[in-house]
Amino acid sequence: MKIALLSYSTKPRGGVVHTLALxxxxxVLGEDVTVWTLGRGGDAGFFRPVDPAVRLRIVPFADGPADETVGARVLRSIATLRAAFDPTPYDIVHAQDCISANAVDAACIRTVHHIDHFTTPELAACHERAIVEPYAHVCVSTAVAVELADGWGIEAAVIPNGVAYARFAGTDPAARARWRSRLGRYLLTVGGIEPRKGSMDLLEAYALLRAGHPGVRLVIAGGETLFDYRDYRSRWERRAAELGVEPVLLGAVPDDDLPPLVAAADAFAFPSLKEGFGLAAMEALAAGVPLVVRELPVLREVFGPAARFATTAGDLARELAAALTDDDQDRRTAGRELAARHTWTETAQRHVALYRSLASDRSRLSAR
Structure with missing residues (x-):
């Protein structure tokens, strides 16, 4: 089959990581795959090298005016990708986000990684169209599929993410040692500072944790996003100053540096308020790092006995402290085994089966 996978960015966000790995x-299974995306800020390639067996179509997307709103940027993103994309050569068009689904006029399969609730009118409309108009849907967890069914009456295929297990489980000891030398003992989270990631709760939890673990640092990696979280970031920085804590903000980390950064952490914090799967957290399990996540149905489904769970900032502080002090080999073993079961090969095989089923159904309908 000729397959087009569409994303909205070249940056290292979860949906983009998913798109490239898929x-x-x-x-590898022999499918003819092209990834389409927008090259924001002059990007001519993705955040990491991509297997040359995958064709890349990166559509230039110039920076807008300094006062461009998020809504205007979303509309311009949709229009730019729509103008460049021709669906004619493809048997399957599979959009990974609301921008790309809108760009192909929803004549596509859509992966709903998680369900957002936007207040920006343009984003809210983009989100709604990208849910109701595609002819088929994929969710990366049952919990999100249930949300889709309850909210819109849509039945989705559930195909969990894979994880690059070997990449995180077998990191170079020298690379890990370099991170330890630079940062000392540290808690890590990946995803930047934004409301959905529960950044404020993590900050509060870290301040509580330092009373018993003054030498442990909080390290935050990542943060590439389409959205404008400057107000939230300012509130977060003011609160950090009030609490007297200074987390280490690494920003986007080079792709080769990420696995040893994760593997060298003493614990991984994942206090997101909204997730569809938790790929970064699964990578931490692959690296054998103790994991503390938010008490959410989707994270219970995905991580079960492999993680510790917390609801409030106080809970999060207690569970992170326990992760730092308990030598819980059973939980670490369960985490590694769980991560090892989530292979991209199986994820791809299940996608191919879905694609073929959908193509067959559409052929039969067309013949009537």
Missing amino acids: AEALA
Whole structure:
């Protein structure tokens, strides 16, 4: 099959990581795969090298005016990708986000990674169209599929993410040692500072944790996003100053540096308020790092006995302290085994089966 996978960015966000890994796994299975995306800020490539078996179509997307709103940027993103994309050569068009689904006029399969609730009118409309108009849907967890069914009456195929297990489980000891030398003992989270990631709760939890673990640092990696979280970031920084804590903000980390950064952490914090799967947290389990996550149905489903769970900032502080002090080999073993079961090969195989089923159904309908 000729398959087009569409994303909205070249940056290292969860949906983009998913898109590239799925594309490469599909290509290994012999499928003809092209990834389409927008090259924001002059980007001519993705945040990491991509298997040359996967074709790349990166559509230039110039920076807008300094006063461009998020809504205007979303509309311009949709229009730019729509103008460049031709669906004619493809048997399957599979959009990974609301921008790309809107760009192909919803004549696509859509992966709903998680369900958002936007207040920006343009984003809210984009989100709604990208849910109701595609002819088929994929969710990466049952919990999100249930949300989709309850909210819109849509039945989705559930195909969990894979994880690059070997990449995180077998990191170079020298690379890990370099991170330890630079940062000392540290808690890590990946995803930047934004409301959905529960950044404020993590900050409060870290301040509580330091009373018993003054030498442990909080390290925050990542943060590439389409949205404008400057107000939230300012509130977060003011609160950090009030609490007297200074987390280490690494920003976007080079792709080769991420696995040893994760593996060298003493614990991984994942206090997100909204998730569809938790790929970064699964990577931490692959690295054998103790994991503390938010008490959410989706994270209970995905991580079960492999993680510790917390609801409030106080809970989070207690569970992170326990992760730092308890030598819980059973939980670490369960985490590694769980991560190892989530292969991109199986994810790709299940996508191919879905694609073929949908193509067959559409052929039969067209013949009537």
